[in-house]
Amino acid sequence: MSDSNATDFTNPSTFILLGIPGLEAAHVWISIPFCTMYAIAILGNFTILFIVKTKSSLHVPMYYFLCMLAVTDLVLTTSTLPKMLSIFWFNSREIDFSACLTQMYFIHCSLEMESGILVAMAFDRYVAICDPLRHSTILTNPVVSKIGLAVMLRGCIVVLPLLILARQWPYCRTNIIPQPYCAHIAVVNLACADIRVSSYFGLFVLFCVMGLDVIFITVSYIQILRAVFSLPTKDVQLKTFGTCSSHIFVILAFYIPGLFISLMYRFGHNVALHFHVLIANVYLLMPPMLNPIIYGVRTKEIQGRLLRLFTHDES
Template identity: 80%
Template sequence: MSDSNKTDFTNPSSFILLGIPGLEAAHIWISISFCTMYAIAVLGNFIILFIVKTEASLHGSMYYFLCMLAITDLLLSTAIVPKMLSNFWFNSREIDFSACLTQMYFIHCFLMMESGILVAMAFDRYVAICDPLRHSTILTNSVISKIGLAVVMRGIMLVLPYPFLARQWPYCRTNIISQTYCEHMAVVKLTCGDTHVSRYYSLFMVFCVKGLDMIFIAVSYTQILRAIFSLPTKDALLKTLGTCSSHLCSILAFYIPLRFSSLTHRFGHNVPLHFHVLIANVYLLVPPMLHPIIYGVRTKQIWGRVPWIFTHKGT
């Protein structure tokens, strides 16, 4: 490591993103996989947005929340992939200090929004199945707009301390980040000051905020499953269960890698670095790619419109 990377400094002018340490020889092949996932995510989520916008029958709460999820997925993946690919393809590893903090903020902000949207979707399914007669009166367009605004504001406000705290720290170890993007805990590890406040706040975000989201979703689906299995006929049971399966798959695709990455980052000291970095990328790239596939395949109203997009000849 060069002396320039060990020089004492309070605010570095830039950081160096190493990519995936230990797998440098495979960066090109890994980048092709990541680029493919990003392309699928962009195409799939734009298709979801286009179908919901053009199909009047889909103008309901479930699909409005799905559009919010699609927009968040597009923003989340775009916040990480372009810089990552420039690193892999053009060896452009340097990122400005302010740009790094900005990227860190938006990544965690969009993750927080996505978690909130999944909670909103669980609430929508709960009302639709457990109290169907009041669904349209409870989840009006006004209420949906307020929920969406609350989700956005929650993400914006709760993640604000991350970059503000990071800007105050003294950096006197190195400016090298063993990651493909500016992840919060990876930046924390570069400081030589007291970061207890930031670490405790990060744990609060993981276990209290996102943990409460998971508890709320679990409670909602417990009630949903109880209602489903009390249905009088098998056909009604299977049909209702089918409407929830896509959302359950979406929840698992988001929370399982997220929770695994978060725990290994804090407690998995024996986990190889390259494995941790790969998981940290998977939980950001895989859900945006899987969500449009899950909802497109499992939702007849959306899947039935996909061929029309590619075959319709507009006048």
């Protein structure tokens, strides 16, 4: 009888998502800022897409990449927040095994794609500042499309082994995930097997794939700074570098918390579990919420279009 039960549990039909362990009584209150952040992320990113689509002067590589970032952020938030809110509001904790792995795949795919898009945006800024006369010939629409396709394929392919490995592990410890969504390391930690392959591949994706992205971005900005400092006056230097300010803020909002979260999960064993989970949730929501705000505040073209929308001036 016990053998039969163990065999049945090896491939669980469902996982149980606990939400924020230890803070269950405050789930309704916690849901308020989370729901607000989700609403801002959805509204902000759809606004970016609408503005770029309707304003022909924004049909340039920088804004095409911004649209790719907006779509990626929408996928990331929509793959996590609806289920998270159903846990907070309705105590709907069960998630199908396949649905859990699908959610895990979309989360990590979106994060990889976002990293790749930030590299593409850094390349765009590099060409625009260091070789402005050739910008329109280097970053043509077909080239931008190929870059977008490459970023998407890289994200899908790199994360696929994580999904395959997670699916093949035997799960015979428990089916309870102490989180409100299916993160890779939280799922594979439930396996009753040696999961070092999954853990090492996860670290490979973090440090080698996303780490290379950080190196490419850093090299691009070193070249950008050299070009900026070679300009004749301070005003021109500030104005030129100001075109990169939105991108820099977005980079910092994405990479620094992400690195902190990944290291905390693997090495911060003395940190309270509810703090782990809260920080991880905020990290998933913060960039999708902040990205459209940053670009809306820092980009005059988007500001102008927003003002015309609110004042009903279509000129």
